[in-house]
Amino acid sequence: MGRVFVAGSINMDVVATAERHPKIGETVAGREVLYFPGGKGANQAVSAAKLGAPTTLIGRLGRDSFGQELKTFLAAQGIDVGFLQESADAHTGTAIITLANSDNTIVVIPGANGLLTPTDVSMPPLAPADIAVSQFEIPVTTVAAFFKRARASGATTILNPAPATLFCRELLDLVDVLILNEIELGVLTKTGLSDSDDIARFVDAARSLQAGGKPIICVTLGKRGVLALTDGQPLVIEGRAVRAVDTTGAGDCFVGAVAAQLAAGKSIGDALGYANVAASICVQRMGAAPSVPTATEVETAVVLTKKPNAVRP
Ligand code: RIB
Numbered sequence: 001m002g003r004v005f006v007a008g009s010i011n012m013d014v015v016a017t018a019e020r021h022p023k024i025g026e027t028v029a030g031r032e033v034l035y036f037p038g039g040k041g042a043n044q045a046v047s048a049a050k051l052g053a054p055t056t057l058i059g060r061l062g063r064d065s066f067g068q069e070l071k072t073f074l075a076a077q078g079i080d081v082g083f084l085q086e087s088a089d090a091h092t093g094t095a096i097i098t099l100a101n102s103d104n105t106i107v108v109i110p111g112a113n114g115l116l117t118p119t120d121v122s123m124p125p126l127a128p129a130d131i132a133v134s135q136f137e138i139p140v141t142t143v144a145a146f147f148k149r150a151r152a153s154g155a156t157t158i159l160n161p162a163p164a165t166l167f168c169r170e171l172l173d174l175v176d177v178l179i180l181n182e183i184e185l186g187v188l189t190k191t192g193l194s195d196s197d198d199i200a201r202f203v204d205a206a207r208s209l210q211a212g213g214k215p216i217i218c219v220t221l222g223k224r225g226v227l228a229l230t231d232g233q234p235l236v237i238e239g240r241a242v243r244a245v246d247t248t249g250a251g252d253c254f255v256g257a258v259a260a261q262l263a264a265g266k267s268i269g270d271a272l273g274y275a276n277v278a279a280s281i282c283v284q285r286m287g288a289a290p291s292v293p294t295a296t297e298v299e300t301a302v303v304l305t306k307k308p309n310a311v312r313p
Contacts, residue, residue: 002127046074050078086112089115213231
């Protein structure tokens with residue numbers, strides 16, 4: 001089995017729950033304030049670790065109480081925290097989240113995440129069976145350095161380009177598997193995609209990012225499931241009908257699950273089906289990192305999902 005290395009952000013999520021989201025300029029009364037470990041990098045590492053992969057997280061925290069709390073939490077999930085560093089010059093990353101009707105808005109203040117350097121990600125040793133995962137809550141130059149190194153080691157790279165940012169072809173050429181949602185796909189392809197669009201529109205947009213059938217592209221479509229372009233062909237995995245209470249971190253749970261499955265030697269098709277089930281469990285719980293299911297929970301749900309759910313449209 002390979003190891004999953006995640007270079008990414010670690011945040012304390014400060015969540016205000018309310019009956020509905022305020023409009024611009026409006027104040028609404030909330031219900032409660034909750035604190036959850038989060039950050040796209042941390043969530044993805046928690047997912048990979050809980051779903052069975054030996055996992056290392058490379059990141060930066062501030063020298064403050066959020067930082068200490070988050071490090072303790074991550075270590076308790078079985079993650080190797082030996083490559084987490086403390087920055088004296090910045091606070092721990094913080095996300096201000098409003099949650100209403102299971103949907104969120106998020107403002108991220110990067111703090112120490114913005115100080116993760118190419119040198120930081122050059123330290124851990126990577127091997128050919130390993131999976132290198134990253135996102136855009138750390139500097140893009142650091143992501144590029146991490147993937148160059150991963151490629152040189154023969155490892156597989158997974159990029160989750162979130163929050164959506166335009167980036168150069170040179171970086172995309174370092175990516176083996178690109179996992180993004182429909183909003184991010186719309187930004188990267190400069191098309192106005194919406195979640196109710198025909199699958200064919202997503203296929204066309206995803207294809208426009210490929211060169212010679214690469215990278216594998218996987219578009220998460222919320223309750224509609226997942227669309228992937230593997231071997232140049234579209235593959236649709238139906239969403240599972242569940243009652244969502246909080247979708248925060250579901251995409252990260254998906255990314256970590258794909259990484260863990262690939263590290264275990266599974267095919268991309270199997271990995272995507274498994275990750276789809278993992279994310280469907282995640283949305284039924286509050287919080288980002290704490291809502292990731294265990295491998296046993298996912299396996300039980302996979303058995304209960306009787307009909308085959310992957311089809312070539
Ligand atoms: O993807 C969800 C995450 O985005 C949250 O945990 C928050 O920290 C932001 O980074």
